Amino acid sequence: MKKKNPAFCHTKAFWMFVLPSLLLFGAFFLVPLGLSIWFSFTNYDGWKTMDFIGIKNYTSILTNADFYKTVTRTIIYTVCNLPFKIAIPLLLAALVTSSKLKGTTLVRTMIYIPVLFSALVAGITINWMFGQEYGLINFLLQKMGIEPLQWSLNPVLATVVISVASNWISAGYYMLMYVGGINNISKELYEAASVDGATKVQAFFRLTLPLLMPTTFIVLLLSTVNLLKEYALVQGISLGGPGSSTTYIVQYIFDQGFNQYRYGYASAAGIVISLLFIVIAMIQFKATKGGGEV
Amino acid sequence: MRKMLKKTMAGVMMMSLASAALAGCGGSSQSGSGATTAAAGGSAGPISGQTLQVMISEEPGEGDALGNALKKWSEESGNEIKQIIISHDDMLSKFPSMAKNNDLPDLVATTRLHQLYPEEFVDMSSVLDLSKFNESALKIVGKSYSSDAITGIPDQYTTTCMFYNQDAFQTAGIEVPTVENPWTWDELYENAKVLQEKGGVKYGFAADVSRARYDILMYANGGSLVQQDGDTFKVAVNSAENVATLERFVQANNEVMPKAIWAGGTTDNPVEYFKNGDAAILLSGSWNYNTFTTEISKFAFGVMPTPKGSAGQGAIIGGEALAIPANGKNVELAKQFIQWLFEDEHYTEFLQIRKEPSVMNDISYVPDTDKAKEDFAIIQNETNYVTDTFMVDESSSWRTYKDNEYRDAIKRAVAGEITPQEALDGFAKALSESSGWAVAN
Numbered sequence: 192m193k194k195k196n197p198a199f200c201h202t203k204a205f206w207m208f209v210l211p212s213l214l215l216f217g218a219f220f221l222v223p224l225g226l227s228i229w230f231s232f233t234n235y236d237g238w239k240t241m242d243f244i245g246i247k248n249y250t251s252i253l254t255n256a257d258f259y260k261t262v263t264r265t266i267i268y269t270v271c272n273l274p275f276k277i278a279i280p281l282l283l284a285a286l287v288t289s290s291k292l293k294g295t296t297l298v299r300t301m302i303y304i305p306v307l308f309s310a311l312v313a314g315i316t317i318n319w320m321f322g323q324e325y326g327l328i329n330f331l332l333q334k335m336g337i338e339p340l341q342w343s344l345n346p347v348l349a350t351v352v353i354s355v356a357s358n359w360i361s362a363g364y365y366m367l368m369y370v371g372g373i374n375n376i377s378k379e380l381y382e383a384a385s386v387d388g389a390t391k392v393q394a395f396f397r398l399t400l401p402l403l404m405p406t407t408f409i410v411l412l413l414s415t416v417n418l419l420k421e422y423a424l425v426q427g428i429s430l431g432g433p434g435s436s437t438t439y440i441v442q443y444i445f446d447q448g449f450n451q452y453r454y455g456y457a458s459a460a461g462i463v464i465s466l467l468f469i470v471i472a473m474i475q476f477k478a479t480k481g482g483g484e485v
Numbered sequence: 486m487r488k489m490l491k492k493t494m495a496g497v498m499m500m501s502l503a504s505a506a507l508a509g510c511g512g513s514s515q516s517g518s519g520a521t522t523a524a525a526g527g528s529a530g531p532i533s534g535q536t537l538q539v540m541i542s543e544e545p546g547e548g549d550a551l552g553n554a555l556k557k558w559s560e561e562s563g564n565e566i567k568q569i570i571i572s573h574d575d576m577l578s579k580f581p582s583m584a585k586n587n588d589l590p591d592l593v594a595t596t597r598l599h600q601l602y603p604e605e606f607v608d609m610s611s612v613l614d615l616s617k618f619n620e621s622a623l624k625i626v627g628k629s630y631s632s633d634a635i636t637g638i639p640d641q642y643t644t645t646c647m648f649y650n651q652d653a654f655q656t657a658g659i660e661v662p663t664v665e666n667p668w669t670w671d672e673l674y675e676n677a678k679v680l681q682e683k684g685g686v687k688y689g690f691a692a693d694v695s696r697a698r699y700d701i702l703m704y705a706n707g708g709s710l711v712q713q714d715g716d717t718f719k720v721a722v723n724s725a726e727n728v729a730t731l732e733r734f735v736q737a738n739n740e741v742m743p744k745a746i747w748a749g750g751t752t753d754n755p756v757e758y759f760k761n762g763d764a765a766i767l768l769s770g771s772w773n774y775n776t777f778t779t780e781i782s783k784f785a786f787g788v789m790p791t792p793k794g795s796a797g798q799g800a801i802i803g804g805e806a807l808a809i810p811a812n813g814k815n816v817e818l819a820k821q822f823i824q825w826l827f828e829d830e831h832y833t834e835f836l837q838i839r840k841e842p843s844v845m846n847d848i849s850y851v852p853d854t855d856k857a858k859e860d861f862a863i864i865q866n867e868t869n870y871v872t873d874t875f876m877v878d879e880s881s882s883w884r885t886y887k888d889n890e891y892r893d894a895i896k897r898a899v900a901g902e903i904t905p906q907e908a909l910d911g912f913a914k915a916l917s918e919s920s921g922w923a924v925a926n
Contacts, residue, residue: 324743
């Protein structure tokens with residue numbers, strides 16, 4: 192009787208384990224991806240029209256000034272927000288892991304609660320708070336004798352509001368990742384540093400920060416992807432306005448697809464943007480050596 | 486190898502995430518079958534014990550004429566009503582999904598679906614005697630964009646109109662314009678400044694964020710979106726008069742209007758500004774009249790005639806139609822409701838609740854107070870200001886090619902992101918590319 196190859200048995204077990212995930216991944220990611228690629232070569236309008244038009248959508252995107260403006264705006268928004276996405280959770284994590292802090296669990300919970308909010312709900316709430324005419328913030332400013340600010344008219348102020356909201360809603364999530372990272376650092380290292388005369392600040396910069404590089408890499412990667420894909424929050428706060436000053440790339444794609452019924456064009460834009468995102472992620476991998484080496 | 490796998494997986498995930506949202510909402514290109522087959526079916530006897538699914542655009546409130554009619558019909562006929570509430574804008578994306586999934590409602594109260602997809606709806610000439618209906622209402626609200634078929638029967642016939650805060654006018658010492666002696670648009674902007682300074686209001690003038698409201702300024706100044714060119718059309722949206730109109734509108738936004746609304750940085754509704762007493766004059770439409778009578782108690786309000794532009798006055802008529810999806814589950818039941826609603830007695834009651842111009846020739850709304858009679862006379866008179874240029878624009882069905890982009894271009898000009906010339910040139914180019922019509926200028 193022919194003996195079964197152990198390697199084959201292992202492979203079969205492996206596939207049995209991954210099959211459920213693979214099916215879900217295929218149904219909800221790979222199939223839509225395949226459809227998107229197909230739609231991108233058509234003039235699909237979401238219902239009745241779907242003719243093959245070759246690379247027309249791609250040439251149209253690559254010669255569209257609004258597309259480039261939106262991509263540039265998205266990248267600027269991402270780059271400007273990234274330092275805060277890393278620094279704020281890191282500092283919060285350092286705070287909540289400090290032995291000097293009282294009520295650690297309460298503080299951690301308070302910081303984490305915004306993560307549980309739907310981005311759209313948070314956006315609408317922020318929109319109400321920063322409303323130009325009937326908003327809470329302008330009401331308070333006026334009560335204090337200060338001129339109300341033009342949150343809805345000034346592109347910089349509108350972007351600041353979105354950025355603050357984005358950091359507020361995500362800080363708790365990244366903070367937890369850093370807390371896990373900090374807790375994994377051996378206490379002996381700090382004791383050794385202390386014996387060598389290192390101050391707390393020196394220990395933070397020379398020990399904590401370098402040893403948290405793998406965590407920082409993950410936070411950097413996730414933050415980049417999430418900032419590039421910022422949608423629900425913006426939709427709730429500013430609807431991409433004033434004008435198109437807070438319209439980022441996912442809103443642009445959504446608008447082309449679902450408001451202007453250019454599903455083909457929007458799919459092509461999605462593919463182009465996905466490729467751009469991959470390039471950005473690869474650069475991050477390369478620059479940080481996957482977070483594995485410092 | 487592991488590094489490579491890591492990179493590949495990250496790449497695939499990124500690509501999938503960005504694409505999934507779009508494709509997840511896509512579907513096949515197959516459409517439903519034609520409407521005529523269902524419409525041609527003979528009329529059945531009175532149906533009872535069924536459920537009529539009706540898709541409406543907003544939660545029925547106080548004074549909801551359609552809701553009242555549905556309730557009454559339900560009691561009389563012994564059928565149930567199930568309402569599906571989806572805003573008019575969302576209907577445009579939801580209806581195709583419903584059609585693809587064979588999950589269509591039996592009746593839709595819509596502003597555009599029946600005109601965009603006429604083959605999906607029952608031809609109303611097989612349901613009602615259309616000679617009883619106002620021809621303009623049928624043509625503008627009920628008719629398909631691509632043929633002469635009446636695929637929706639208007640249940641709401643509206644016109645643009647101007648509301649004013651009577652108390653603010655009195656405080657500022659401003660006389661209300663009359664039908665015989667209307668203001669010019671320049672006079673409106675000047676008076677809006679006075680109202681801001683002396684009338685106790687924050688803004689002199691506000692307008693709905695709708696290209697249909699903005700367009701009455703364009704028509705009043707002799708502009709149009711397209712021009713007839715034999716059997717086809719030319720794009721005229723970037724004409725010199727249209728650019729001048731937009732420039733003046735941008736200036737008005739900077740001086741007397743709540744700019745954030747038209748600049749697109751807020752979801753605030755100008756109607757609320759008027760209701761709260763923050764805006765003295767509101768450019769909106771007759772559909773607000775009923776709501777204002779019940780919701781405005783802080784001040785007296787009225788209706789004033791639309792101001793004149795360089796070419797006269799402009800108004801846009803429109804409304805909502807009841808349409809029967811041909812592939813709905815209860816087509817006959819929906820037909821029976823429509824026939825019931827447009828019986829004289831029922832439509833008279835419907836109209837008295839709705840307080841709007843009638844779509845039937847022999848029935849009209851009778852206001853119950855002298856003030857309402859005065860206001861309604863002005864609203865009715867507005868329909869005389871519909872210009873020939875508007876009718877040409879409507880006949881071109883330009884909105885089947887581009888629609889929201891026009892309003893977005895105006896918003897960007899108001900926000901100061903681009904000049905009025907750039908905004909209209911950009912839209913003219915997009916409309917021309919999409920429709921195949923040449924640009925006239």
